[in-house]
Amino acid sequence: MSAQNAQRHQAEELALMLSDFGMQRMSARVMAAFLFTEKPSLTLGELAEELDASQGSVSGALKTLHQVGMLERVPVPGSRRDHHRLRRDAWERLYSRQNEVVRKMMAAAEEGIAATGEDSPARERLQEMYDFYNFMFDELPLLFDRWREKRGSQG
Amino acid sequence: MSAQNAQRHQAEELALMLSDFGMQRMSARVMAAFLFTEKPSLTLGELAEELDASQGSVSGALKTLHQVGMLERVPVPGSRRDHHRLRRDAWERLYSRQNEVVRKMMAAAEEGIAATGEDSPARERLQEMYDFYNFMFDELPLLFDRWREKRGSQG
DNA sequence: GCCCGTTTTCGGAAGTTTCTGAATGGCGAC
DNA sequence: GTCGCCATTCAGAAACTTCCGAAAACGGGC
Structure with missing residues (x-):
């Protein structure tokens, strides 16, 4: 198993844990993706592909996570997509x-x-x-x- | 609305809150019943009647709440039923x-x-x-x- | 003001949880 | 040892979540 796959696996494990603790499943998967990615920020499309989920459900999860205050939008000039990242806190x-x-x-x-x-x-x-x-x-x-x-x- | 009904209502509200916070619904209702009852202890049958739920589901809820350590069994000489009450802590x-x-x-x-x-x-x-x-x-x-x-x- | 790419919303399907009712198991009294 | 009462377990039904996919809404760029 490649290092990247190992991390993806860890991410899914963490997501499962978070959903055990009451977080919605898709929100948990999105959280985990943000934690483990090497990129500084992610877009809805990237997340949907990475997680193999519909953009619709990823959109819902992003909304929730923003409301909770765990994510923030990152301004990326020249990109029309919204970029998101984990807040430090x-x-x-x-x-x-x-x-x-x-x-x-x-x-x-x-x-x-x-x-x-x-x-x-x-x-x-x-x-x-x-x-x-x-x-x-x-x-x-x-x-x-x-x-x-x-x-x-x-x- | 009688005082007793008002309290039953409050109990159900609290139960709803607890289940919002992740507690199973029936466990939450049982907890609330224990909080608001004037009796020193309750039996499975009493709970089932009070909550208008099957003995089966009350039994499951009791089991969970005992495992979490929120309830304790009370010895009641002369009674063949199990008596339960909230632990102080x-x-x-x-x-x-x-x-x-x-x-x-x-x-x-x-x-x-x-x-x-x-x-x-x-x-x-x-x-x-x-x-x-x-x-x-x-x-x-x-x-x-x-x-x-x-x-x-x-x- | 129009176009195109992106995001959000929404109805329906699939999956999961939770409750009930009945059967089983256990325990004390006699 | 048997009876009678209680508690537990289990299979199936009902209710609720969650997800997807399509369609609507949004918003910059020109």
Whole structure:
């Protein structure tokens, strides 16, 4: 197996993992392609060919990944195609979506508490849930701050 | 709408949210039922009735939730049914599964790096991915430690 | 303003997941 | 040892995702 095929294989493995973790399958494959390519940027057509997928589905995946903030468009003068590349902080952004999850869980717990009587077991459970997510809600952004600081001082 | 119905509604909302975040639908509904019930523990039959679902699917959901460590069996002398309840640290355990995700992402990045030439853009990208997940891999357990400490000193 | 290359959207097909209902298996009481 | 109740497993049905391919929409260049 050529080195290039080996990497393509690794890319597909990673894509499978990402989709296990909840990313849409095609988005995952596109992500993996961006990670492993030697080119500085990729176009929709290149991706569709590389992944042997329709341009339609690649277009959808690109849209999603841009929305999540993992990709950015690269201006390439003289080319009418859109060129895309991974953002440096793509993974941080991906993980940051946890923030939103945490926030929603906290909010749900809060609502539950508000609707529950004073001395109820349900309320206690909801309070425990709230406490945990509230902790995470406070701490995760600080964690990211530390990451950026570390990252900045290195690179 | 009665207070009880309002809570049942809230429970279903929460279940929907959990399933948005990747939890299986029935597992999510079961979780929500455990959160909002006033009873100290629930049996399979009670859950199936409350959720208007088959015992089969509830059984599957219970199995999953026990594996994740969010539920525990409660010994109830004189009852031949299994009684289940939420673990106090259920949410922490749920979130802890991120650890495994992070570990796998780190490992995948590592493999990619090993298979990539010295001066390649792909390697740089993989290294950035590795650095981020490695940071998380180190820091998340510490975060949980701090949570447990805080929790312990409160409760 | 028109043309051509590129991207996005959309309907339908294929695949995957999830639920149910019934049968099987297991365990305690007597 | 047998009975009766509970829990689990499994095959099939239903629902939902995801993908493709075609057609519409978009946008520069001239």
